Amino acid sequence: MEFFLILLLICSFLCLYRVGAGPTPPDRTVAIDILGILMVGFCAILSLYTGKDLYMNVAISWALLAFIGTIALAKYLEGRTFDE
């Protein structure tokens, strides 16, 4: 079980490498999106490991905030405002 958590942490650090070293802004945006979905899976495995309800609440709110943040970054990339 700890093996899965360590592997997901390695995946998260690969995503953080792409956030830091991505040559263009869309690369960083994709890496932030993938990092959000990975953290949902990480909290789910933690909830399976401890049997507690708390981590699934964290996973749900993290999924909502990651989606809203990704949409905001995509609109920023397109160079528009939120009105149109």
Place this chain on the structure above:
Amino acid sequence: MSDLVMTLLSVGVFFNFAGCIGLIRFPDIYNRLQASTKCVTLGTILILLAIVIHFGWNSISIKAIFCAVFILLTAPAAAHAISRGSHRAGFPLWEGSIMDRYRDDFPQKPRE
């Protein structure tokens, strides 16, 4: 912990790892999006399905079902928004790409 739960967890974490390897190794923003978004979505949904099978019917599995449906609905929308925004902003494709149907249909100005 049954064998089915361990198998679903292993396949899910393997798909997550493959998606992150694709995020590192591919040359282009569109290739990276193609590789990573689908793999990571499938892997996370398999992990949540393992939780539902392990816990049966209680509050954790209800939240896992809600989370899986939400990810299945929003991850393709977010990926489409990123690719559309970056193509409209004029970020170039990889030089080995042979086709760009979106530019043929909607000719855009090049990036200044």
